[in-house]
Amino acid sequence: MGYKVQIGLSNKHLHLKEEDIEILFGKGHKLTPTKDLVQPGQFACEEKVDIVGPKATLKGIRVLGPARPETQIELAATDARAIGIKAPVRESGKLEGTPGCKLIGPCGEVELDHGVMIALRHLHLNPQQAEEAGLKDKDVVSIKIEGERGLVFNNVLVRAGVKHEKEIHLDTDEGNAAGCGPNTMAEVIK
Structure with a gap:
């Protein structure tokens, strides 16, 4: 996982x-x-x-x-x-x-x-979270969302630094396409 x-x-x-x-x-x-x-x-x-x-x-x-x-x-x-x-x-x-x-x-x-x-869809991480994930600022990853309308989104920009906290930002069009609701999780794919 x-x-x-x-x-x-x-x-x-x-x-x-x-x-x-x-x-x-x-x-x-x-x-x-x-x-x-x-x-x-x-x-x-x-x-x-x-x-x-x-x-x-x-x-x-x-x-x-x-x-x-x-x-x-x-x-x-x-x-x-x-x-x-x-x-x-x-x-x-x-x-x-x-x-x-x-x-x-x-x-x-x-x-x-x-x-x-x-x-642009993006993944926020603080420095410790980025290290845990093996990622750095400006990396580009994909994310996989499971579920009835599950999707893989490519071209997700990593924004890592002290002014960031672990969260993926999608807009409402993207979230609706993937059936996202409160507490939806995604898997980061390098």
Whole structure:
């Protein structure tokens, strides 16, 4: 039996830079944490915004904190298609060449010329967990999910470091395709 890791399903969300937080929510506004996430220092926020594309609007989309150096919108392919945006699959933070959108908050609007992406599926590990698994940062692995709709996902990026904790991130399209629910585990295949 291989190295097992729990799957965390990532619903559509966004990360905001400080300047955009102030435009959307008001001067001096600080994000309001509502729930800590598995990844150290990361949290879901009370704040929500609308994401406007050429075809439609996604209403009330959750902001995740803390603030980032650059605003990043993470959608599943189904969400991107629904609002008319052709979003590429990217590693977090790799936003060059991505399309933009409009964000609407309670205090203002931000027109982005880039930042919309479909997150590359990835495996978070802290240094000790990476050593246990025989993996290192930037490795690419596959994961196997058992069950009625079991699947093997290839091209899973390993993100290992002190700011990470053991968890596989799939978006809702991927999780639904594999029949993932709470506490679904996957086996890492090197």
